[in-house]
Structures are given as C-alpha cells and as structure tokens.
Amino acid sequence: MIPITWYLLLSAVLFLIGVLGFFLKRNIIALLLSVEIMLNAVNLTFVAFSSQQSQISGQIFVFFVLVVAAAEAAVGLALVIAMFRNRESLNVDRSNLLKW
Amino acid sequence: MIQLLFIFFAALAVGSAINVLIQKHVLYSALSLILMLTAMSVLFILLRADFLAVINVIVYAGAIMVLFTFVIMLLNLPADEDGADRLRWLKFIGIPLGLFLLFLIAVTLWNVEPLRTAQTPMVGSPQAIGKSLFNDYLLPFEATSLLILIALVGAVVFAKKDL
Numbered sequence: 698m699i700p701i702t703w704y705l706l707l708s709a710v711l712f713l714i715g716v717l718g719f720f721l722k723r724n725i726i727a728l729l730l731s732v733e734i735m736l737n738a739v740n741l742t743f744v745a746f747s748s749q750q751s752q753i754s755g756q757i758f759v760f761f762v763l764v765v766a767a768a769e770a771a772v773g774l775a776l777v778i779a780m781f782r783n784r785e786s787l788n789v790d791r792s793n794l795l796k797w
Numbered sequence: 798m799i800q801l802l803f804i805f806f807a808a809l810a811v812g813s814a815i816n817v818l819i820q821k822h823v824l825y826s827a828l829s830l831i832l833m834l835t836a837m838s839v840l841f842i843l844l845r846a847d848f849l850a851v852i853n854v855i856v857y858a859g860a861i862m863v864l865f866t867f868v869i870m871l872l873n874l875p876a877d878e879d880g881a882d883r884l885r886w887l888k889f890i891g892i893p894l895g896l897f898l899l900f901l902i903a904v905t906l907w908n909v910e911p912l913r914t915a916q917t918p919m920v921g922s923p924q925a926i927g928k929s930l931f932n933d934y935l936l937p938f939e940a941t942s943l944l945i946l947i948a949l950v951g952a953v954v955f956a957k958k959d960l
Contacts, residue, residue, distance in 0.1 A: 702906055721818065726869060729865070756846055765944070768948035769948075771952040
C-alpha cells in the first residue's frame, strides 16, 4: 500500500511545474498546456483523498474538473485562433494593448 | 511491486511534465503532455479509480489534446522565438521562489495528521460513479451541460472571423 503522502507530494511537484511553466513560458498555447498540468495535479489530489477516505465524492469532482477543462480548452483555443489572426504571433508579450 | 510501479510512473509524469516546459516547439510540448496524462491514468488505476483512468485517457488524451494538436498544426507555428529578454533575469528570482513554494507545500503535507483510513477498499467503478452522479450530484451534472453549451457558443463566437 502506497502512503497517501507520496501522492500528495507528487501532486505538489506537478502543480509547481505547472505554475513555473505558466510564469516562464511566453507562448500562449504553452500557457494553456501548463494550466492542464495544474488541473491534473489537482485531480490526483482529489483521487488520492477519495481513495483513502473511501468516498466517491472526490472522483465525482474530478469528473467535473474534466468537464471544465474541456470547456476551457475549447474557449482558450478559440481565443488563440482569434489572437493569431489579428497579430500573427502567439507571444503573450506582444499583446500588451490592455496593459497600463 | 506496487511501490515500484508508483515510482516509475510518478517519475514518468514528472519527467514528461518538465519536458513540456523545456521543449522549444509547442507541438512537442503537447505530445509530452499526452505522455504525462497516460502516466496519470496508471496512477489512477493504482488508486482503484478505474473509471476515471479510462475517462482520463479518452477525454483528456483523446479529445482535449487532439484539439490542442489540431490548433497547433492549423496555425503552423514557427518554433518558439525567445523574445523574453526583459524577463530573463526574473528566472533567477522565480526558480528559487518556486522551490521555496514547493518546500512550504512539502512541509505542510508531511505534517498532515494521518486521516481515517479506508475500512473497505473502494473501487471507483462506473456503476458507483453513475449512482452518485445521478442521485446526489444531479443538479451540478445538469449545470455542466449548460456550461458546455455556453463554451460551445463562446468558442464559435471567438473563432468567427467577423461577427
């Protein structure tokens, strides 16, 4: 039996990789991929606690997270296409018109 | 044996997640993320969440990542131009701060009191999930259908050339 702490540590490491990617990468698709990594890290935490507590609710929440991730990917990629059509670039540093 | 499996697939997940970050071309990042999702599915199976493991492969690696690769290939992107000169020095602050965050999370997790452990091993079978989803979580389930409809309309509106 694997202690739950291992799962939580793995989840923390994956979440940290996602956060680092979100702040270090400049390509907007890479930012979306980093968000997916973070969502997966959270999913792992949900499933680990669900398995340990013998409650199905955690897995239901993972199901909802999957739905939200699908919706987020669809809208995010539509935004990426709109951005590329307007600017011919996916670098987030180039889209600074709303910046103060 | 189970520990070995866990260590192997955890290392695979972390390695491919890091590979997502260090790849220059975003298509290779997406392919590496698919590898990470597959490793996560094996970890779900180790946690006896069978249904979620299958759903993770079908929905995430199958549908969402195909959407990503489709858009990447549609846009036909050049390799990542490294135009972040202004942010270069921020890495030297950001990486130590990120490691500090990891340290804080790790300390918190190690100090977690051992919770009530499962008396009977539970299997996240489709039957159990379906029962719970359509009884206790019926309203959130219906709300997600509305959410997907809104996302569908939103994606069409955003991607349309002229509204």
